[in-house]
Amino acid sequence: MSEQPKVGIAECLLGKNVRFDGGHKLDRYLRDVLGRHVTYVPVCPEMECGMSIPREAVRLVGDPESPRLVTSRSGVDWTSQMQDWAKQRLDALAGEELCGYIFKYGSPSSGMSRVKVYPEKGGPPSMKGRGMFAGMFMDRFPLLPVEDDGRLNDPGLRENFIQRIFTTHRWQAVLKSGLTPGRLVDFHSRHKLLVMAHNVQAYRDLGKLVAQAGTMDLAVLSDRYFERLLHGMRRPATLKGHRNALDHCQGYFKKQLEPFEKQELREVIAQYAEGLIPxxxxxxxxxxxxxxxxxxxLAAQVYLNPPPSELKLLNHV
Structure with a gap:
């Protein structure tokens, strides 16, 4: 098991000169900050499927649900070659134990969403496309956390994505060590407050699933648990959700805290809920x-001990 989460990434975001114009789209946060805490698996679909550097730009054309990948001026169709290569690359990536993937916004091969798809006979493009490789990746690995570089500029979306990456990595470690009912219960216990902050219904559903650890087939239970866990965490936690989790933590100190300590803690949580402090x-x-x-x-709760502090996920207001 890798000590760091493995994350697939569009290679140009790491500063590699693989784009159609021979350039790159370096994202310094992804390379220099997040990159210290994850192991990247870089992929450039266009170069790896056989296109040259530099090359004529490609774009998606036709039906947004099933577009073709063609060069923008000469109209050379790369659809079959891209799809054939992608099937083999996805087979290889299946053995990488990826915990997530970062796509390139707007790319006809690596765009996660809102990619331009041009009509066959001209006219304004639709913004409903997915990059050809990105779409195949998401269809093959529907549970893996994915984002594109543009959306990761939003602090809330960035925190949500990174939390899901590290949660997936911890789950993979449990599976690698050999899942038992006890280890499932322990994993769930450590993630309760994190899930509560994201989705109270998922928190309840997961509790019901774990309660069946001694009666349901463990392999079936494992798949259902992880699916519900990742689905519940897709929605970024809100101020209300975090307030709920923080109040829940406060409840564990009813008998220990002095009156002035209780008041201070209540005030700090209220200030956070009002958006005044991080x-x-x-x-x-x-x-x-x-x-x-x-x-x-509480010492074991992932919610109170999030991914590396250097990422400053809790510092935004």
Whole structure:
């Protein structure tokens, strides 16, 4: 098992000169910040399927549900070659234990969504397309977290994506060690507050699934659990969801905290819920009380111990 999550990525985002014009689309956050905490598996569909560098640009043409990939001026059709290559590349990626994928916004091969698809007979393009390789990837691996570089500029979407990457990596580690009912219960217990912040219904559904750990076939239960977990976390957590999780944490200290400590914690959580301070503030205070009073259940919660602090996921307001 890799010590770091493996993440597929459009190679041009790492500064490699693989684009049609011989250039790149370096994203310094992805390469220099997130890149220190994940292991990238770079892919350039156009170059790897046989296109040269530099090359004539390609675009999607025809039905947005099933477009062709053709060169923009000469109309050379690369559809079959791209699809044949992609099938083999996806087979190889299936063995990489990927935890997610970062696509290139707008790319006719690597765009996740809102890719231009031009009508056969001219006219304005539709924005309902998916890059040819990206679409095949998402169809092959529907549960894996995916995003494009453009959407990752949003702090909330970036946090959500990175949380899902690391959650997938932790799940893969459990499967690698050999899933047992006890390990499933332990995994679920450590992720309860994280799921609660994202989706209360998913939190309830997962609890019901785990309750069947001793009676349901473990392989079936495992698949259902992971599917519901990732589906529930696709929606970024809201201020209301985080407030709910933080209040839940506060409840564990009813008997330990002094009156002034309770008041301070209530005020800090309220300030966060009003958008006045970042979430790192109530999280830091809660972790102080976790250590001070030896609260073992909260100490194990992923919600209070998110991915590497260097990523500053909790620092945005």
């Amino acid at each position: 979430r790192i503030v109530p999280i830091t205070l809660l972790n102080h009380y976790v250590r001070k009073y030896g609260q073992e259940y």
